[in-house]
Structures are given as C-alpha cells and as structure tokens.
Amino acid sequence: MSERKKLADFQLTGTKEEISFSLAVLMFRGCLWETDKRYHPLDEVGKFTYYLKNVTAPVSAVDLGG
Numbered sequence: 001m002s003e004r005k006k007l008a009d010f011q012l013t014g015t016k017e018e019i020s021f022s023l024a025v026l027m028f029r030g031c032l033w034e035t036d037k038r039y040h041p042l043d044e045v046g047k048f049t050y051y052l053k054n055v056t057a058p059v060s061a062v063d064l065g066g
Helices: 016-028
Strands: 004-014 032-034 048-058
Touching: 004 016, 016 048
Parallel strands: none
Antiparallel strands: 004 048, 032 048
C-alpha cells in the first residue's frame, strides 16, 4: 500500500450536485475518508452539508510542488 498523508476533516456545503462533484474530484485524486453518507439539510432551500472525517490522500497527490 502506498504512503498516505492525513489532510483534515472536511465539511462540504452546497447542492447535492455540487457536493457530488467535489467528492468525485477527491476520489479522482485518490483521497479516502469516513462519512455517515448523509446530506444534512441547511436552512437555505436546496443546500446541504456533507461531513468527511479523517480525509487522507496519497503522498504523491499532496506533494505536487517539487
């Protein structure tokens, strides 16, 4: 298994489509995380928060600037 670096815990906020796009980008970069897989509704109609815990990424994805 390749070396991984813990980044942080994240809170994504937006529409379900915006959050799904952000998750796809993180997956494409090789990130892993824990989640309750729930969209938590906000007061603003159509907006949600999605929580990511213990987000990690491959070291190669983190150290991009030589």
